Amino acid sequence: EDQVTQSPEALRLQEGESSSLNCSYTVSGLRGLFWYRQDPGKGPEFLFTLYSAGEEKEKERLKATLTKKESFLHITAPKPEDSATYLCAVQEGDTGRRALTFGSGTRLQVQP
């Protein structure tokens, strides 16, 4: 059974204070690892897809990396508008299952 564990559960940063969020996963043949941002009362918004170990993706202040066991979402010099819940999800490849399995998320709060 696919498992996704995110840490920390919650993170409070000062504006400009860089940090990293962790996503550990267990999956039968990783087809893709996904990062989403979710604002309160909204659906998840797609950020990145990573397919293989060593891959990195960047978007503004965010950078996602992937190893065979975990992924990191690095946030450089965050701003208050980066405050949100960040969700990690995996899609397995062995069974052809197309749905994503999500972690419980990291609630990020960036204070000015």
Place this chain on the structure above:
Amino acid sequence: GAVVSQHPSWVICKSGTSVKIECRSLDFQATTMFWYRQFPKQSLMLMATSNEGSKATYEQGVEKDKFLINHASLTLSTLTVTSAHPEDSSFYICSARRTNSPLHFGNGTRLTVT
């Protein structure tokens, strides 16, 4: 712009009544859509996979007679919560994938059963 549209964004209903939630793919056809449920401060849990023209596939523990899914066209899937009870109060989110694109989500429906 939005890729997946969900309606309504919130609904309040009385215990014992039924509620229908619509999920539409915008500007693309989706043979498969996914319905998730999210309780406060928890992650998204897959409820069922909606397949156009055939029966939905439900996850273990999800009552198919309570959560009716209809995927009658390539752009519309509906989730009907039948005989709703307060414990069904949750945030319901649908999703669909455009070809060669990641999964996109609607903005969710907040259901409150009184």
